[in-house]
Amino acid sequence: MTPTVPLREESMLKPASTAASRVRHWLSGLPTSGRVGLALVVLWLVLGAAGPLLAPYDVGAFVSPEVFDSMSAQHWLGSDYLGRDVLSRLLSGAQYTVGLALASALLASATGAGLALTATVCPRWVDEVISRFMDTLISIPSKVFALVLVAAFGSSLTLLLLIAAATYTPGAFRIARALAINLNQMDYVQVAYARGEGRLYIAAAEIMPNMIHPVLADFGLRFVFIVLLLSGLSFLGLGVQPPNADLGSLVRENISGLGDGALAILAPAMAIATLTIGVNLLIDALPGRGRRITGGR
Amino acid sequence: MGAAQDHVQVSGLRITAPAAGGQETPIVNDVDFTIPKGQVLALIGESGSGKTSIALALMGYARGGCRLAGGGVRVGDTEILTLDASQLRTVRGNRIAYVAQSAASAFNPSRTIMDQVVEAAVGRGLISRPAAEAKAMGLFRALALPEPEAIGGRYVHQLSGGQLQRLMAAMALMTDPELVILDEPTTALDVTTQIDVLRAFKRVVRQQGATALYVSHDLAVVAQVADRIVVLQRGRVREAGDASQVLEKPADIYTRTLMAAARPSTQARPHRPAPQQAPPLLEVRGLTAGYGRVEAGVPKIPVLRDVTLSITKGTTLGVIGESGSGKSTLARVIAGLVAPASGQVLFQGQPLAPTLSGRTREQFQRIQLVFQNADTALNPAHTVSRILGRPLAFYHGMDGRARNRRVAELLDLTQLPAGLADRHCGELSGGQKQRVNLARALAADPHLILCDEVTSALDTVVGAAILDLLAELRRELDLSYLFISHDISTVRAICDDIAVLYAGQKVEMGPRNGFGDAPVHPYTDLLIGSVPEMRRGWLEEKEMAATPPPLATAQSANLCRFLPRCAARVEGLCDRLPPPRIVLGGGNELLCHHDGQALQHLQRGRQSAVSP
């Protein structure tokens, strides 16, 4: 005897969603804090990309007779300790900070995730080797590591990028590996193995799409860490070298204005703060598990 | 029945859930029922029919986002839905108790059981701690828990699922509630455990004179405990009445469908004799496997021990056993996901390499694996057409048009609408997912499909439809199945041969007809005897399974694994020598010290319990 009741599988077709409507839907699901974060992030990305074009003055030009001047019509953010235009220098600094941090974070996250996938789908010993290497890397204090390298090779943008990336790759690796190893145990991945699929396919098509959200959230966090690391290095005089300056260098060079509460030091400090806070707000508002598993370096 | 004597009255209950666009969809609609004092009412229906929502509404609670939109719930002389939050809390703690499906998650692993059982009653100042402990022990005893005086000192990880379920009932009953709500309390348990738990629940609820609401999807279980039955479908009452009326003379067509699906009938299908000359399609020889490092032929965590079985082309081998007996591990070894520690797997006469890397694409293609839980078996990032398209491209090199055409054919074959192809599996129902899961295996064009509990996560009606589909596909495509299940009636319905696993040992194997009557292996006997029948009074008739006294000595590795639980064991023999493999007249091969006659004698009276 077979049951004769219609199956409980009524169709639930929904209208095809366009990319635009998906974005709108995603935005509407974002809490206010997330939208504020998103706005800040977009603002800094735009400023970082277009900064030099927007700058009213040349970065190195001495344009004001006054040092630590306050706001004025010619100099919206006043002048710095040498009488240069703070706004112009801020815009150019944003380019270095955002660009360098973005590139390093991308490098760190991509390397971390790539190695994590490799460790997951390859034989056990590969995982052992990679994990031990990462453990070694993570046990070196990052500032000291940076100091030594900069002292040895002299500061350059490439070196800074590599230092920042190397510092944050192990953390990215650990988190991505934890994710990938869990996903590797999922039935659909096991089915793919049992189908005879190659490692590359399994890593790229079965595992990766399901870890992309948390990895993106982690990427945001690494970006923040790197901004702070680079600013810290610049503050110590080891970062981006004069006459160029990133946001951290701007804080350092204008440190003597701190007593007067000069805009020249407040503005770059605020810039670092809003950039990092913005990214954090955005990450925290991202849907799903992404939030939980991030943390630590 | 006069309203005055009804202890619980639900009238016109409406519950709504939020839907897209800020609207609300009703999940429970105009539900009315009453429970007379001291009786047990069962709510029965498939998942999504609103059973749990109604049960929670009796405590004035609505799950996240849902809303108690209308109607009334009266318990005693309290209108539950008019109470404020603090009044509700008092009512929930003192007068209404709730026992959930999974007890393990209801206990805190870092505190003793006793602490947690007495906490609520003592915390509310209803009773002093020593008095509460004494009372708890009384309940433990009434619930037939082992060592009632000492069990309270244990922690969660030291207890089995069935014991935790009973302890949770004890916790719920501490405050002498007038209404007990049991939400699928035995669904997660093995049948052999379920029967003890059911018996304990029933007795204690009677003793306390409590009114009870029992939520379940299993009519046979409900038949044992309920005085009244309410059948739900999609939030509406289909039928309500006395248990005996609903079970014996169901008035509603839907109730009849549920009953038909609950016990799949054994289709009269001739057992195809194996053509003797051809080697079996799949042969497993002396397989020992497990997890962890292998030392001296034994893995660190041994699971399967010396398992031998074979599947002839075109037939279905059922594998049953309780949770943890190694059924899934067997499928994994055959699929190459777990390497055997010793023993061999042969496919079409050829030995299969122990690991994936040694197998050919042809071998991969011919053996396909279908997992129990379709939620985790389908990649959430892929669309249905991609999921089905991959094996087509991978094994058959199909692309573009040909592939799309084949995907459409596969959807058709598994009775799915073609429009499904572009959806992600998160947008499918449970039954649809399981069909896609099956279609993916079919896409490879396999000879053998390893089905690991493919219907266990599904409702009875949907599950029965999947079983029908499997039978039909087998006829059309000349497939063989290894069909893993913990449910003997499902296995008996669709399999030609059956193997019984106990703790990784194959204790019995034979043609399905050999499982209808005694003699069978003592464990098989226990399994079959524990499946509730769909009639009232079965539980009472079933005399308490004679629980053997605990063993004096620790069990050594090569003795019968079933020894500690075996009621038929022979002292001085079973606890000294490993059991021999014997073959009974019906063709069943089993692992036991008793011979067929002795078993027949022991099992007399069970007969026909599950015979078609």
Ligand SMILES: Nc1ncnc2c1ncn2[C@@H]1O[C@H](COP(=O)(O)OP(=O)(O)OP(=O)(O)O)[C@@H](O)[C@H]1O
């Ligand atoms: N990866 C693993 N590592 C270690 N032990 C495992 C692993 N997978 C399973 N086990 C153990 O092996 C034993 C058998 O597991 P298996 O999944 O084969 O049981 P099963 O019969 O399929 O049970 P169920 O009915 O619950 O699915 C269990 O005790 C389990 O805890």
Ligand code: SF4
């Ligand atoms: S060998 Fe002994 S203990 Fe094992 S099933 Fe047979 S009678 Fe029971």
Ligand SMILES: [Mg+2]
């Ligand atoms: Mg299993």
